[in-house]
Amino acid sequence: MFKPSSKKIMLSVLVACFVIQSGLVYSDDVDIVLSGEAVEGRKLFHDGACQVCHQLWGQGGFLGPDLTNAASRLDQTRLASLLTVGSGQMPAFDYSEEQIRYMRAFLEEIDRPDIGRGQLRLGDPSMSVTPQAAFDTAVRGVASANVLEGFEAFASGVCSACHFPFQTSIVGAPDLSTAIERLDEVALHDVLMNGRPERGMPPPAPALSETQRDRLIEYFAWLNENRSGLMAEWEGLQEDRNVNWSRLDWWEFR
Ligand code: HEC
Ligand code: HEC
Structure with a gap:
């Protein structure tokens, strides 16, 4: 099917890919240097x-919780009891005090908020990439003072x-950029004062002042007017919400 010469080319391309890939993986500069005790814990x-049963940075089994940030959640007694008598579906491991100390060192040292909060990080963590953060950025970039007060x-x-x-969110809260198409000003003031408790919208607490309600309504109107532009900007800001593998720690696999 292929000429021998093209087979050779294909093979060299494959070999080159392999070499480049290996180089990229092992030259990754994001790394956690573990202390001696933590290395014992990792063993x-x-x-x-x-x-x-457990994940680290979102990888692993799902019977137990993600342990990337377990150290911040657990006190020493709870950890010691988990590692000796177990808990629920977590089996007993019968650890010595020394082993418990190693495991604690390991869990504490991997618990790094700058590297991740127990899940695969999306995009560059320093960029506003969550839908809400992207929305904040889009609004703050263009809104006037009054509108910003409403947004605040x-x-x-x-x-x-x-x-x-x-x-519309999972709890049925509608898109507020179209509220102005459904409700007149009187009805909006009414919702903003009393909520609609029977339909899942609690009365705002603390109560909104009249000025705040006016500003909110100005904000809704502005959202409606600028809806398509804002949506485009909002989507653009989230574009790189893909998994950034170069931020993962490869020490687990060495
Ligand atoms: C057979 C599955 C299984 C294995 C294996 C297992 N665990 Fe667990 N682990 C669980 C479950 C289920 C829980 C939740 C227990 C509970 O809430 O009562 C848990 C809870 C924990 C917690 C508490 C987490 C939190 O945030 O509350 C820690 C820490 C933990 N395990 C560490 C370990 C360590 C370290 C090992 C290996 C030495 C291990 N587990 C092995 C199933 C397992
Ligand atoms: C606990 C969830 C919840 C919270 C918190 C909440 N809302 Fe709502 N909101 C809802 C739900 C659900 C509806 C739709 C009620 C219905 O179907 O009539 C709604 C409706 C509205 C409406 C009417 C929109 C329309 O088009 O009918 C406005 C305006 C509104 N909310 C503004 C706000 C503002 C401003 C705040 C913060 C001060 C707020 N909401 C907080 C759940 C919530």
């Missing part, structure tokens, strides 16, 4: 096959827990 982690009232309330940008 225990492998020997105990903890990864069968929205952002400082718990509104964004239920109302998501440009979509």
Whole structure:
């Protein structure tokens, strides 16, 4: 099917890819240097096959919780009890005090907020890439002073827990950029004062002042007017929300 010469070319391309790939993986400069005790802990982690049930940075089994940031959640007594008598579906490991100390050192040293919060990081962590953060950036870039005051009232309330940008959220909170098409000013003031408790919108607490409500309504109107531009910007800001493998720690696989 192929001439011998093209086979040779294909083979050399494959070999070159392999060499480049290996070079990239091993020259990765993101690394955690573990202390001696933590290295012992890592050995225990492998020997105990903890990864069968637990994830580190989102990789591993799903029976138990992700352990990337377990050190910040657990006090020493709880960890010691988990590693000796177990808990629920977590088997007993019968660790000595020394082994518990090693495991604690390991868990503490991998618990690094600058590297990740127990999940695969998306994009560059220093960029605003979550939908809400991208929305904040888009709004702050263009809004006038009054509109920004409305936006602050929205952002400082718990509104964004239920109302998501440009979509109806899972709890049924509508897209507020189209609220102005559905409700007149009187109805908007009414929702912003009393909520709609029977339909899942609590009355805002602390209550919004009349000025805050006016500004919020100005903000909704502005959102509506600039909807398509904002949406494009919002989507653009999230474009690089892909998994950034170069930020993963390869020590696990050495
Ligand atoms: C058979 C599955 C399994 C294995 C193997 C396993 N665990 Fe667990 N682990 C669990 C489960 C399930 C829980 C949750 C227990 C609970 O909440 O009562 C847990 C909880 C934990 C917690 C507490 C996490 C938290 O945030 O509350 C730590 C720490 C932990 N395990 C460490 C380890 C270590 C270290 C190993 C290896 C030596 C290991 N586990 C092996 C299933 C397992
Ligand atoms: C606990 C979730 C929740 C919170 C918090 C919340 N809302 Fe709502 N909101 C809803 C739900 C659900 C609806 C839709 C109610 C319905 O179907 O009538 C809604 C409706 C609205 C409406 C009417 C929109 C329309 O088009 O009908 C406005 C305006 C509104 N919310 C503004 C806010 C503001 C401003 C805040 C913060 C001060 C806020 N909401 C906080 C859940 C919430």
